[in-house]
Amino acid sequence: MGTGHPAAARAFVDNRERAHWHDTALWFVREKRDKQAASLPEWETLRETASAIKLHTQTQLAEYLLEFESEAAANGCVVHWAETTSELNKIVTELLQSVNAKDVVKSKSMLTEECHLNEHLAKHGIDVVDTDLGERIVQMRKERPSHIVLPAIHTKKEEVGELFHDQLGTEKGATDPQYLTEAARQHLREKFLNADAAITGVNFAIAETGGIVVCTNEGNADIGVSLPQMHIACMGMEKLIPKLSDLSVFTRLLARSATGQSITTYTSHFHKPRRGGELHIVILNNGRTELRAEPEIREALHCIRCGACMNTCPVYRRSGGHSYNTTVPGPIGSVLNPAMDPKEHNSLPFACSLCGSCSDVCPVQIPLHHQLLTIRHSVKEAGGLARSKRLAMRLAAMVFKRPWLYKLSAGLGKFAVRLTPRFIKYSRLNVWGKGREMPPTPRGSFRKWYQKNGGNRD
Amino acid sequence: MVVTVTDQTTVKESILAKIRAVELPAAPHPLSDGLLADAIEFTDSVATFVHSAETVGACVHQCISQQVSEIWEEICKTHGPGLTAHVSIDGLVDNDLKEDGPHSAAELVVFGTSGALGVAENGAIWVSDEKIHHRVSLCLTQHLVLVIYAKSIVSNMHQAYAELQNVREDYGVFISGPSKTADIEQSLVIGAHGARTLDIIIVEE
Amino acid sequence: MSVGLFIPCYVDQLYPNVGIATVRVLESLGVAHDFPVTQTCCGQPMANTGCFEDAVPLAKRFVEIFSQYEYVVAPSGSCVAMVRHHFDQLIPDTPGLAEVKAKTFELCEFIHDVVKPDSLTVAFDKQVGLHQSCHGLRELRLGTCSERMCDGDDKIRNVLNKVNGIRFSELKRSDECCGFGGTFAVTEDAVSVMMGEDRLRDHLDAGTEVLTAGDMSCLMHLEGIIKRHKYPIDVMHVSEILAGDL
Numbered sequence: 001m002g003t004g005h006p007a008a009a010r011a012f013v014d015n016r017e018r019a020h021w022h023d024t025a026l027w028f029v030r031e032k033r034d035k036q037a038a039s040l041p042e043w044e045t046l047r048e049t050a051s052a053i054k055l056h057t058q059t060q061l062a063e064y065l066l067e068f069e070s071e072a073a074a075n076g077c078v079v080h081w082a083e084t085t086s087e088l089n090k091i092v093t094e095l096l097q098s099v100n101a102k103d104v105v106k107s108k109s110m111l112t113e114e115c116h117l118n119e120h121l122a123k124h125g126i127d128v129v130d131t132d133l134g135e136r137i138v139q140m141r142k143e144r145p146s147h148i149v150l151p152a153i154h155t156k157k158e159e160v161g162e163l164f165h166d167q168l169g170t171e172k173g174a175t176d177p178q179y180l181t182e183a184a185r186q187h188l189r190e191k192f193l194n195a196d197a198a199i200t201g202v203n204f205a206i207a208e209t210g211g212i213v214v215c216t217n218e219g220n221a222d223i224g225v226s227l228p229q230m231h232i233a234c235m236g237m238e239k240l241i242p243k244l245s246d247l248s249v250f251t252r253l254l255a256r257s258a259t260g261q262s263i264t265t266y267t268s269h270f271h272k273p274r275r276g277g278e279l280h281i282v283i284l285n286n287g288r289t290e291l292r293a294e295p296e297i298r299e300a301l302h303c304i305r306c307g308a309c310m311n312t313c314p315v316y317r318r319s320g321g322h323s324y325n326t327t328v329p330g331p332i333g334s335v336l337n338p339a340m341d342p343k344e345h346n347s348l349p350f351a352c353s354l355c356g357s358c359s360d361v362c363p364v365q366i367p368l369h370h371q372l373l374t375i376r377h378s379v380k381e382a383g384g385l386a387r388s389k390r391l392a393m394r395l396a397a398m399v400f401k402r403p404w405l406y407k408l409s410a411g412l413g414k415f416a417v418r419l420t421p422r423f424i425k426y427s428r429l430n431v432w433g434k435g436r437e438m439p440p441t442p443r444g445s446f447r448k449w450y451q452k453n454g455g456n457r458d
Numbered sequence: 459m460v461v462t463v464t465d466q467t468t469v470k471e472s473i474l475a476k477i478r479a480v481e482l483p484a485a486p487h488p489l490s491d492g493l494l495a496d497a498i499e500f501t502d503s504v505a506t507f508v509h510s511a512e513t514v515g516a517c518v519h520q521c522i523s524q525q526v527s528e529i530w531e532e533i534c535k536t537h538g539p540g541l542t543a544h545v546s547i548d549g550l551v552d553n554d555l556k557e558d559g560p561h562s563a564a565e566l567v568v569f570g571t572s573g574a575l576g577v578a579e580n581g582a583i584w585v586s587d588e589k590i591h592h593r594v595s596l597c598l599t600q601h602l603v604l605v606i607y608a609k610s611i612v613s614n615m616h617q618a619y620a621e622l623q624n625v626r627e628d629y630g631v632f633i634s635g636p637s638k639t640a641d642i643e644q645s646l647v648i649g650a651h652g653a654r655t656l657d658i659i660i661v662e663e
Numbered sequence: 664m665s666v667g668l669f670i671p672c673y674v675d676q677l678y679p680n681v682g683i684a685t686v687r688v689l690e691s692l693g694v695a696h697d698f699p700v701t702q703t704c705c706g707q708p709m710a711n712t713g714c715f716e717d718a719v720p721l722a723k724r725f726v727e728i729f730s731q732y733e734y735v736v737a738p739s740g741s742c743v744a745m746v747r748h749h750f751d752q753l754i755p756d757t758p759g760l761a762e763v764k765a766k767t768f769e770l771c772e773f774i775h776d777v778v779k780p781d782s783l784t785v786a787f788d789k790q791v792g793l794h795q796s797c798h799g800l801r802e803l804r805l806g807t808c809s810e811r812m813c814d815g816d817d818k819i820r821n822v823l824n825k826v827n828g829i830r831f832s833e834l835k836r837s838d839e840c841c842g843f844g845g846t847f848a849v850t851e852d853a854v855s856v857m858m859g860e861d862r863l864r865d866h867l868d869a870g871t872e873v874l875t876a877g878d879m880s881c882l883m884h885l886e887g888i889i890k891r892h893k894y895p896i897d898v899m900h901v902s903e904i905l906a907g908d909l
Contacts, residue, residue: 244622266637
């Protein structure tokens with residue numbers, strides 16, 4: 001069993017000031033998203049269309065994958081297939097070794113995080129520098145990203161200032177984001193210029209043309225791949241979309257949902273390697289075919305990794321991405337990870353108040369809050385639910401099936417609570433009572449009143 | 459290739475077999491002609507483009523074609539001195555980087571080229587590397603200049619992709635404003651890894 | 664029109680006044696009512712814990728008990744959402760389910776969509792902070808949530824607006840979750856309490872004198888925090904405001 005979300009969340013919330021700061025920062029991104037969405041009268045139509053395109057793609061996934069491979073090959077790219085994360089890691093390692101690459105630059109790719117690619121390459125003497133500023137910050141801090149779009153959202157500028165002072169030689173105590181970003185620009189520029197190869201993720205892969213699209217604000221993907229000879233693009237198979245024109249829908253939704261911008265600064269379409277270069281595309285499965293086989297869960301594969309569900313989730317905002325202990329956290333992570341391993345991630349679907357906000361911000365209309373409920377059932381079926389909880393629910397169901405027993409236990413329960421002195425009632429065992437007073441325990445009940453006074457009156 | 463062909467064929471076939479084993483209920487593609495009905499359209503797409511571009515931090519110049527070279531000189535003077543290069547701008551004789559290696563673009567202070575179209579809803583300009591010697595010039599340069607014709611500005615991305623439907627460039631990119639990041643406490647900083655500034659010249663014919 | 668009263672278990676036992684107010688409101692609108700005594704629970708706590716199998720018999724009981732009524736009305740958005748949106752997953756193809764789903768309403772939804780009174784005779788002079796309970800808002804679509812860009816009626820607010828003199832607080836976050844979430848309130852109590860405290864801070868800053876909502880579960884959690892901190896906010900379920908002095 002993995003370490004649970006509740007304990008990590010409690011630690012996060014304990015530093016109330018910091019938790020508020022984190023919550024405010026992400027709510028601000030949610031509000032920016034709202035402004036953009038409100039500016040387009042066709043917003044909800046865009047969401048429906050995006051959802052329908054992804055649904056359609058799933059129905060003909062094999063055909064579209066083959067079309068993509070064939071078009072990409074005709075463009076001079078090489079397409080590789082990986083069933084597992086270790087297969088992907090092996091392919092990437094061998095490709096890098098084939099050009100004697102020792103220093104590699106990488107732009108943001110949650111897929112490579114899923115594969116723990118950096119660690120694998122390090123074992124083979126290949127150094128990977130993450131070039132997205134947020135990713136670089138967490139890499140320097142030896143941490144995992146806490147958000148899929150804003151990897152360093154959990155760090156304060158004072159902390160970045162200290163980090164850069166230690167590792168980049170910036171002035172001690174400097175916190176101005178402009179100054180610190182300039183330092184990162186110079187530092188990473190050197191890495192770009194000296195890189196032997198570049199790795200990117202893929203935001204969208206186009207079956208019709210064999211092209212891949214990478215979206216960034218910093219330009220780090222474009223610089224990264226256009227200098228060294230080798231560009232390796234890693235993608236989950238669900239990133240496929242049928243046609244070039246479909247990009248119109250997704251490019252209008254992605255940045256608006258992710259950061260509240262109308263589009264990312266760079267929306268780069270790669271069809272062929274640069275002159276004299278090589279472009280390799282590695283397609284990963286890693287359980288996606290299994291998810292596709294689950295009717296209740298398969299829509300989770302529509303995800304375009306925008307992070308809007310994280311920005312809106314009241315629990316994510318107040319517990320931070322690290323509390324999920326997964327590559328992709330938040331609502332979508334709490335569906336995808338337990339779907340793959342219900343016992344390891346048994347606490348995640350319960351790290352949710354079922355408010356439904358995530359489903360309503362998702363640009364591709366994934367019914368996340370319904371899926372979270374379904375995954376709770378999967379967790380229970382896999383034995384991931386504590387025995388005490390299962391027993392309690394079994395008992396409760398027994399009571400509720402018998403009105404006489406329900407009335408009796410409710411009456412007795414209230415009676416007992418009324419008699420219990422405060423110091424026992426609010427002992428450490430009473431989790432509800434930690435932060436709240438108990439609900440009232442009235443002597444009567446509605447049904448008693450109705451039997452006496454109910455019925456229609458004039 | 460590094461991974462033997464048979465291995466790859468096996469993996470690919472196994473993945474495809476897993477996909478084919480699960481048949482999903484039919485779900486047609488929602489867009490028959492690739493266009494979204496009722497997508498936002500602007501009465502004055504040029505004005506909207508200017509507004510969108512300025513919102514994302516670009517500096518916009520509007521002129522007639524005879525003025526392009528003058529404006530280019532002005533921009534170079536503002537950002538210079540240093541290496542400048544430009545290619546495929548009407549009214550200017552091409553002066554692209556000559557060196558073979560793309561690393562030569564690291565010295566660029568100002569780089570200019572033309573875009574095929576502009577998109578009013580987000581201030582983006584489509585640029586391809588077809589005429590550019592080193593595509594990395596577009597983002598290694600300290601300052602970028604993009605020239606587009608006013609008549610090439612469309613309202614939204616659906617119209618943009620319709621224009622680009624038959625184009626299959628090696629590398630094409632929508633560029634919207636100068637590079638930026640907000641990764642340090644959500645403070646917007648203009649000038650991340652790509653160009654620090656973007657000057658857009660909109661040419662009225 | 665006649666209504667079968669669906670009173671959630673915890674309202675029945677802990678907040679009978681909410682049930683009583685519901686009856687008074689319906690009577691004032693000329694709606695006949697009955698309370699089938701064999702009802703206990705819709706199965707939501709079990710389903711939300713992933714124990715679908717334990718919820719199944721309760722869901723079946725519900726359909727049997729309530730199928731005889733013209734309408735089924737509950738002072739609870741989450742229980743109604745359970746019936747209309749989640750019973751399909753628990754007891755698919757159950758005879759009578761489709762009919763029961765079609766006639767089960769949350770109280771304000773029933774008043775807004777079915778009874779449609781021109782006015783109400785009650786008055787209320789305290790500033791009301793309306794908490795938009797999530798299941799009612801995003802499952803039953805009782806109002807337009809801030810995430811979606813579409814028009815629609817805010818049914819609870821529209822019904823409350825018929826109360827003479829009522830005025831509402833302007834909140835910074837109009838529909839963020841209160842943090843109850845069922846067993847979430849206990850399993851993730853740290854986040855749950857912080858969420859509740861944050862909601863209440865919004866209400867305090869906005870000058871809320873009386874906090875109300877369509878779901879007593881949200882109010883139970885928020886009232887617990889109010890009492891612990893001794894905040895100067897009273898709590899009333901929407902049915903209690905609508906019932907006035909009846």
